[in-house]
Amino acid sequence: MKSKRKTGFILLCILPTLVIFAMFIVYPVTQVFYKSLFSSSGFGSSDQFVGITNFIELFSDDVFIQSIKNTGFLMLVVPVITLLLSLIFASMLSFGQLKEKHLYRTIFFFPSILSFVVIGILWAFIYHPNMGIVNEIMKVMGLDQYALTWLGNPDTVLWAIAIVMVWQAVGYYMVMYLAGMDSIPKELYEAASIDGANAIQQFVKITIPMLWEIIRITIIFSINGVLNISFVLVIVMTSGGPNNSSQVALTYMYQQGFVNANFGYAMAIAVVVFIVAIILAFISNKLTEREAL
Amino acid sequence: MKSFVRKWMLLLAVLAAILAGCTDKSDGEGSAESDGDGKLEGELNVAVFQGGYGGEFWKQLAKNFEEEYPGTTVKVTANPDIGEMIRPKIIAGNPPDFVYLNQTDPSGVTQGLIKEHGLTDLTDVFEGNALDEDVPLKDKVLPGILESVYMSPYDDGKIYLAPYNYNVMGLWYNKTLFEKNNIETPKTWDEFFALNKTAKKHDRALFTYQGTSPGYLEEILIPAVYSLGGQEALDQMLNYDPEFWKSDVAMKALDIFDKIASKDNALMNGTVALDHTQSQTAFMQGKAMFIPNGSWFEGEMENAPREDGFEFGFLGVPTFDKEDPLLALNSIEQVYIPKGAKNPELAKEFLRFMYTEESIKLNGELAKASMAIDGASDLVKEYLTESSYNVFKAVESGMYSISGNFAPVPKGVNVNPREVLFSQAASIMNGEMTTQEWADKMYGVYKEVQEKME
Numbered sequence: 001m002k003s004k005r006k007t008g009f010i011l012l013c014i015l016p017t018l019v020i021f022a023m024f025i026v027y028p029v030t031q032v033f034y035k036s037l038f039s040s041s042g043f044g045s046s047d048q049f050v051g052i053t054n055f056i057e058l059f060s061d062d063v064f065i066q067s068i069k070n071t072g073f074l075m076l077v078v079p080v081i082t083l084l085l086s087l088i089f090a091s092m093l094s095f096g097q098l099k100e101k102h103l104y105r106t107i108f109f110f111p112s113i114l115s116f117v118v119i120g121i122l123w124a125f126i127y128h129p130n131m132g133i134v135n136e137i138m139k140v141m142g143l144d145q146y147a148l149t150w151l152g153n154p155d156t157v158l159w160a161i162a163i164v165m166v167w168q169a170v171g172y173y174m175v176m177y178l179a180g181m182d183s184i185p186k187e188l189y190e191a192a193s194i195d196g197a198n199a200i201q202q203f204v205k206i207t208i209p210m211l212w213e214i215i216r217i218t219i220i221f222s223i224n225g226v227l228n229i230s231f232v233l234v235i236v237m238t239s240g241g242p243n244n245s246s247q248v249a250l251t252y253m254y255q256q257g258f259v260n261a262n263f264g265y266a267m268a269i270a271v272v273v274f275i276v277a278i279i280l281a282f283i284s285n286k287l288t289e290r291e292a293l
Numbered sequence: 294m295k296s297f298v299r300k301w302m303l304l305l306a307v308l309a310a311i312l313a314g315c316t317d318k319s320d321g322e323g324s325a326e327s328d329g330d331g332k333l334e335g336e337l338n339v340a341v342f343q344g345g346y347g348g349e350f351w352k353q354l355a356k357n358f359e360e361e362y363p364g365t366t367v368k369v370t371a372n373p374d375i376g377e378m379i380r381p382k383i384i385a386g387n388p389p390d391f392v393y394l395n396q397t398d399p400s401g402v403t404q405g406l407i408k409e410h411g412l413t414d415l416t417d418v419f420e421g422n423a424l425d426e427d428v429p430l431k432d433k434v435l436p437g438i439l440e441s442v443y444m445s446p447y448d449d450g451k452i453y454l455a456p457y458n459y460n461v462m463g464l465w466y467n468k469t470l471f472e473k474n475n476i477e478t479p480k481t482w483d484e485f486f487a488l489n490k491t492a493k494k495h496d497r498a499l500f501t502y503q504g505t506s507p508g509y510l511e512e513i514l515i516p517a518v519y520s521l522g523g524q525e526a527l528d529q530m531l532n533y534d535p536e537f538w539k540s541d542v543a544m545k546a547l548d549i550f551d552k553i554a555s556k557d558n559a560l561m562n563g564t565v566a567l568d569h570t571q572s573q574t575a576f577m578q579g580k581a582m583f584i585p586n587g588s589w590f591e592g593e594m595e596n597a598p599r600e601d602g603f604e605f606g607f608l609g610v611p612t613f614d615k616e617d618p619l620l621a622l623n624s625i626e627q628v629y630i631p632k633g634a635k636n637p638e639l640a641k642e643f644l645r646f647m648y649t650e651e652s653i654k655l656n657g658e659l660a661k662a663s664m665a666i667d668g669a670s671d672l673v674k675e676y677l678t679e680s681s682y683n684v685f686k687a688v689e690s691g692m693y694s695i696s697g698n699f700a701p702v703p704k705g706v707n708v709n710p711r712e713v714l715f716s717q718a719a720s721i722m723n724g725e726m727t728t729q730e731w732a733d734k735m736y737g738v739y740k741e742v743q744e745k746m747e
Contacts, residue, residue, distance in 0.1 A: 039705045041405040043384055051706070057707055128571065129563025130580070152504060153723065154564030239505040242565050242719030243726075260702075260709045261405035 010114055023086035034272075037268035042257070047264070054268035063244050064269065067252040068276070074230050074248065075280065078165045079222035081214065091203055093174075094181040105178065108171035108183040116168075116229055120236030123164045127151050127237075151238050154245035161237065162247060165229055173218050181207060193255065209290075216288045220281050227277060249273045312620060334364035335636050337643060340379050340389035342398060344372040345589060346458065346660035352391070353655055358646050365639060373618045376400025383411070383439035388631035389639040393457060395626055403454075406631060407446050407701045411451040414628040417451055418641050425649045435459065435665045441696035442531065443625050448700075454627040455644055458656070459665035461607075461684045461694055462512040462587040463621040467579065468606035470495065478608045480619065482517075485583075489559050492582045500553050501561035503569035507715040510550070512585040514714075515697035516610035516620035517546040532700045533710060533746070535739035538732040546611070547721075547728040554722045563717050570597075577603055587624070588681040592661060603653065605680035609692050621687075623663050623694045706745045710738050 036054055040047040058064050089108065093101050111119065126133050127150040135147040150160040184207065192202050208215070231250040236239055240247040240255070249269060257266030308606040321429075324665040333486060341351045348371025355367035370389070372378055377397050379389055383402070394403050394669055408608045419439060431439055434456060444454045471478060474495070476686060479485035492499045519527050522542035529537040537543055553559045561581040573593075576584040579600035592606045609619035628647070630640045646652060650672065653664050657673020663685055670677070670685035677685075699711045714735055720726035 041408040041704060042380065043405055043409050043411060046409055046704075053705075054707075056685070061707065116294075124568065124571075127566070129566055130575065147538075149563045149566045152563060152719070154725070212389065237505075238566075239568075241507070241716060243716050255709075256707065257710075258399060258401045259404075261401040261408055261705070262707050265707045278357050282422060 029274075032267050032270050035264060038264040038267075039262075040264040040267075041261045042263040050264070054265050055272075057265070058268055058272065063247060064249075064252060066244050067247040067249045068272075070245075070247060071230065071249040071273075071276075073158060074162055074165065075223050075226050077162050077172075078169075078218060078226050081162075082166045082222055083173060083218055085170050085178055086218075087208075087211075087215075089170065090174045090177035090181060091207060094178055094197065105171075105175060108174050110171065111168045112172040114168075116232035117236055119164060119168055120233045123160075124151065124237045127160055130163045151246075152242055154242060154281045157238060157242070157246045161230070161233055164233055164237075165226060168229065169222065169225060169248070173222070176214060176218060177211060180211045184210045212288075212290055216285070219284050219288060223280055223284065224277065227273070249276075316624045333362055333639055333642055335366075335639060336365045337365060337391065337636060337639050339369045339387040339391045339643070340375050341369065341371045341393040342375050342395045343373050344395050345593070346662055348372075350656050350659040352563070354647065354652055355661060357652070357655070358643055361646070362642070367643070374400070376402040383631060383633075386633055387435065388633050390634040390636050391628065391630055391643055393626070393628045396626055403627065403629070404701065407453075407628070408704055410447075411632045413632055413637050413640075414451050414453060415455055415630065415644070416450075416452045418455070418644055421645075423648060424645045425651075430645065430648060433666050435667060437696055438623075438625055438665050441625075442698045442700050443696060445626060446701050448456070453457070454629045456665040457626040457628050457647075458660070458662040459626075459669070459685075460587045460624045461591060461621045461688050462585065462624065462686075463516070463607060463609040463619075464513070464583045464611075465576070465586050465590060466583055466606045466608055467577075468604040469602040470579070470582075471606065478606075479611050481615050482549060482611045486556060486559070488582065493558070494713075495579075495582075496579045497524075497579055498561035499556070499559040500583050501564045501572050501576055502585055503572050504563075504565045504567040506569050506718070509569070509585050509712070510715055510718050511697070511711070512587070512622050513549060513610060514546055515622050517549055517613075518542060518694055519695050519697070520610075520612040520614070520617060520620060521545055527695070527697060531697060533739045533742040535736050535743055538736040538739060543732055543735075544728060547731055548719050550718055551728045554724060560722055561592070561730055565722050574598065579603075583608070584697075588684040591678040591680040605678075607680060607684045607687060609687065618691055618693045621684075621692055621694045623688075623696055624698075625696075645717055680716055702742055703745050706742050708738050708741060710742060713738050 035047075037051055038047040039050045039051060040054075093104055098104065099288040114122075125131075129135060129147075129149040129152065132150075134150065138144065148156055150156050186211075188206050190203055192206060197205065227250065230248045231254070233250045234246055234248050235254075238246045240251050250273065253266045253269040253273070256262045256269060299506065313490045339351060339355065341348060351369045351371060355369045358367055359365055370378070376394055377400050380400065380402055382388055383406070392402075394400070417436070420429060422428065423430045423433055426433070435573060438456050439452055442448075444452050444456060446453060466478065470476070476488070476491055476493075477484075479488055481722075489499045493647065506524065515527065515530075518530055522529075522540070526537065526540065529540075529545070547569060560573060561572075567575065573584065573590070574597050575581060577594060577597055577599040588607075599691070609621045612618075612620060627643065630637055630644070634640055648664070648666060650729040653669050653672050656662060656664060657741060661676050661678075663670045663673050663677065663681075670689070674682055702708075702710065717731050717734060721731060
């Protein structure tokens with residue numbers, strides 16, 4: 001009896017949260033799943049139930065397959081490079097005990113506070129085939145044959161976008177790792193040096209394990225970040241071109257929904273992306289699971 | 294614990310059901326009211342896109358209208374994201390009475406409404422007389438426009454969208470360069486490609502286009518198809534007849550792009566990667582001889598850097614036969630009255646009012662544009678940039694302007710044929726695709742559309 005009353009009280013307390021959660025998360029998400037079974041132009045009045053037709057068509061849609069491949073590529077490449085670089089930079093700043101530590105921290109963090117649209121425009125000019133700084137540098141170094149149309153060539157465009165995403169995010173994760181490193185007790189390192197461990201051994205045996213929980217979180221953050229940022233960068237820098245070679249899942253969803261007015265089909269894309277993202281998060285969670293120290 | 298979870302899931306389900314009920318109810322509402330009572334009073338909600346033409350014209354037009362029709366109030370909402378703003382209202386059965394969205398509006402509202410058959414029939418407005426003249430309004434509109442798929446999307450002889458501003462598109466060049474060096478503007482595609490040598494001599498490429506927005510290439514493709522196969526071939530292409538892509542006309546028209554890609558540096562280096570501002574700037578700085586664009590070009594690039602003495606010259610589009618007149622493509626901005634508008638009669642009167650001479654002048658003054666009405670360009674001459682006035686004049690004096698808009702695709706078609714068509718251009722320009730592969734791909738896409746149409 002007593003415990004029942006307690007549960008009642010707890011329920012009462014979390015009720016507002018549950019209602020808000022239901023209204024703004026559960027309801028929209030179920031709606032997306034539901035509407036993906038319709039042929040819809042977005043006005044609701046003549047939606048037709050088509051079952052899983054949208055999904056069947058998705059998997060014979062070359063552009064969709066291309067966009068999923070591109071998204072997958074970015075989700076693999078960008079987090080790995082970003083997190084590795086952030087770790088390296090963070091440990092350099094943390095161990096080097098540089099005087100200019102705070103200056104570097106600010107400089108590295110700077111890209112994270114710029115708007116994605118600004119970043120996109122900025123880098124579109126950096127990659128500009130005729131007046132961009134990348135090609136100018138290539139020419140100065142005598143590498144004329146490598147002065148490419150970075151964003152206009154299907155072989156280079158995805159890497160070009162991946163580099164921007166890494167550049168944008170490195171500082172953010174670096175600051176997170178720095179904070180984590182500061183909280184590792186110094187005694188551990190002192191003890192290790194007395195035992196004769198060098199800097200790299202200390203990094204691998206102490207820093208990484210102590211940071212592991214933060215790293216796990218940042219992996220998931222970073223994978224999800226790729227999903228979002230790639231949308232804006234692709235829209236601004238290439239519009240998905242040339243010939244869909246830089247199309248990502250969300251830009252294609254946007255195009256189907258808002259340009260072609262095929263909302264049911266766009267919802268189907270959203271469902272697939274949702275499922276893929278959940279699976280990826282799950283896998284990375286499983287893979288990085290470790291017993292607590 | 295299990296029962297606890299179950300209880301809450303049940304509650305959530307009920308909640309979701311209630312919420313779902315809220316939205317479903319609104320569907321289809323409002324159509325009952327769409328008949329209106331025909332009285333010319335009450336409130337009119339006008340939703341307009343605020344872009345290159347600004348929003349001032351509409352606000353002033355509303356004031357003039359209110360003065361002319363006492364007892365009416367016109368509420369104008371002008372916003373760059375107007376499409377997104379009105380979508381929920383339309384879904385909720387409470388649409389604005391009068392809508393202007395621009396041709397390339399990214400919200401897809403106009404496309405969606407056309408697909409849904411969600412527009413009010415405007416045929417009577419154009420059959421009836423103009424407000425300030427004793428002629429049917431349709432006789433004042435530039436020829437061919439009301440019948441085009443822009444205004445009459447279903448091929449049923451009825452007009453659902455009304456023309457507003459008018460644009461002409463084709464190839465542009467630097468007038469000063471051509472006059473100084475006695476270069477003649479090309480009349481045919483052969484002459485055009487022959488200019489490649491001249492271009493090299495002046496240290497520039499022959500051609501560039503708005504790389505990441507390859508849709509601009511329709512300003513070349515559509516006139517080219519017309520030049521080769523007339524209206525018949527053009528209708529085939531715009532109405533998704535797959536056989537079109539097996540025809541000589543299609544191959545010859547696509548060949549233009551192949552030639553640009555394969556001729557010695559005819560395409561400006563890096564074009565595919567540039568957005569419209571970057572390529573247009575490069576053109577004005579003398580990196581290329583020709584670029585496709587519309588009559589808004591000079592206004593759009595007002596503050597862009599340019600080479601010394603640069604002057605906008607409009608050439609139109611070359612043809613395949615020297616005897617034919619030069620061609621140009623036109624595009625017309627649309628206004629419409631959604632089905633379910635509260636006061637459609639008043640909205641129609643507002644539309645008629647928009648076509649009076651006074652309003653046309655007002656539009657010229659405040660939006661710096663010319664409506665698709667006979668003689669409008671002369672009425673607003675003083676407000677237009679010199680080049681755009683010349684473009685309109687060129688069309689009035691012999692250059693043939695074509696209306697070419699792809700027919701709306703039926704519901705359930707998940708490809709956008711126009712988009713597929715032009716996104717392939719990048720692969721042609723990069724040398725990764727042949728025109729034959731391009732045509733085959735389009736054949737497949739058209740086949741798919743065709744199957745859903747039946």
